[in-house]
Amino acid sequence: MPNLVQIRNAINSRLADLWTNQIVPRQAAYFAVHGRYWQGLAFNALPANANNANPGIAETACDHTKKPSDQAHDWSAAGVAAGSTWPAQLRVDVYSGPLGHGYVCVARVRWNGSVYERSHNMGPETFRTQDWHLVTEVP
Amino acid sequence: MAFDNLKAHWTLDEESGTREDSIGTHDLTDINTVTQAAGHIGNGASFDAANSEALDCADSADLSAGNVDFEMVGWVKFTSFTGAPRVICKSPGGGPIEYELTVDGSNRLIFQYQDAGASMRTVTASNFGALSTGLFYFFHAWHNSSDQLIGINVNNSASPNTQSHSGNPPVNGTGRFAMGRRSEVATNYFSGVLDAVSFGRGGLMSAEELAAVYNGGGGQTYPYTLNLRRTPLYPFFFGDKR
Numbered sequence: 001m002p003n004l005v006q007i008r009n010a011i012n013s014r015l016a017d018l019w020t021n022q023i024v025p026r027q028a029a030y031f032a033v034h035g036r037y038w039q040g041l042a043f044n045a046l047p048a049n050a051n052n053a054n055p056g057i058a059e060t061a062c063d064h065t066k067k068p069s070d071q072a073h074d075w076s077a078a079g080v081a082a083g084s085t086w087p088a089q090l091r092v093d094v095y096s097g098p099l100g101h102g103y104v105c106v107a108r109v110r111w112n113g114s115v116y117e118r119s120h121n122m123g124p125e126t127f128r129t130q131d132w133h134l135v136t137e138v139p
Numbered sequence: 140m141a142f143d144n145l146k147a148h149w150t151l152d153e154e155s156g157t158r159e160d161s162i163g164t165h166d167l168t169d170i171n172t173v174t175q176a177a178g179h180i181g182n183g184a185s186f187d188a189a190n191s192e193a194l195d196c197a198d199s200a201d202l203s204a205g206n207v208d209f210e211m212v213g214w215v216k217f218t219s220f221t222g223a224p225r226v227i228c229k230s231p232g233g234g235p236i237e238y239e240l241t242v243d244g245s246n247r248l249i250f251q252y253q254d255a256g257a258s259m260r261t262v263t264a265s266n267f268g269a270l271s272t273g274l275f276y277f278f279h280a281w282h283n284s285s286d287q288l289i290g291i292n293v294n295n296s297a298s299p300n301t302q303s304h305s306g307n308p309p310v311n312g313t314g315r316f317a318m319g320r321r322s323e324v325a326t327n328y329f330s331g332v333l334d335a336v337s338f339g340r341g342g343l344m345s346a347e348e349l350a351a352v353y354n355g356g357g358g359q360t361y362p363y364t365l366n367l368r369r370t371p372l373y374p375f376f377f378g379d380k381r
Contacts, residue, residue: 097168
């Protein structure tokens with residue numbers, strides 16, 4: 001089983017590339033046209049890295065047609081080419097608050113039964129950027 | 140004065156974007172485009188769990204729990220009960236949950252929190268019973284610090300449910316306040332409409348105040364007033380010089 005650092009590093013690497021080369025430029029273009037940022041619903045199941053003999057990092061298949069009911073553009077139509085599988089469950093939330101508009105890319109992964117998450121914000125609500133942390137699941 | 144302890148009120152009348160606080164500065168950020176729908180009083184905020192929609196704002200002393208009196212009232216209409224939807228919640232990502240308004244597996248409204256020992260303390264609106272989809276309900280959930288209990292009532296009934304917490308009160312945490320999902324953890328999204336939500340802290344509304352807000356089921360727009368009898372003027376019309 002890969003350890004947590006290996007999993008985080010793998011996701012961070014994929015996320016950095018996607019963020020810089022896909023999400024940020026596409027969001028800028030989308031906002032210029034639509035006056036709001038594009039929302040990306042989670043397009044894959046939560047990858048679970050279980051305590052087993054599998055030496056690789058789990059990835060789940062991406063469905064690029066996922067989109068909210070009040071938005072016309074899915075991942076493909078928005079021009080975000082994220083690949084066919086991902087080692088983290090990925091979503092892009094958008095917000096509109098007192099300080100203005102922004103968006104947040106959130107990555108989640110399960111490792112050894114626990115869920116970990118990191119998020120990266122673009123916009124005025126800077127607190128929405130958070131480094132990897134454990135997501136406590138309560139009933 | 141009446142309604143002195145209310146710290147925030149959201150009419151939720153807005154079409155989209157920021158939902159303004161009519162009392163304080165706790166304006167709510169719109170996450171993933173909460174839309175507008177017919178409310179119980181004017182318009183309300185319409186949430187779609189499938190779109191991960193929610194409203195939230197920063198932690199504040201006004202909206203925090205702790206071993207103090209606090210309460211929330213408002214109108215809620217569910218379109219679905221699946222996924223243990225959180226109507227109102229305040230918790231950091233790592234817990235403890237300061238408070239949550241949600242439903243149980245029997246579609247009854249519940250109010251709960253995690254105490255300092257991380258034990259969940261829950262009160263269920265069992266006297267009112269199961270809710271139905273498509274109908275607006277008036278909710279009132281509260282913590283009474285002196286009596287060491289939490290309570291919940293639906294439609295201002297004469298039979299609220301209360302539960303002693305035996306000296307294990309809610310905690311005052313740092314998590315964000317949210318409507319429509321479990322705050323910060325971003326799970327348990329709500330599908331339905333919320334309208335005219337108020338939050339009070341440092342005291343609880345009296346029965347008279349609650350009756351005025353409920354207004355026989357019709358509700359009342361903010362700022363709330365008591366239904367006072369209008370008697371001061373007529374004696375003068377009849378020359379009464381008392």
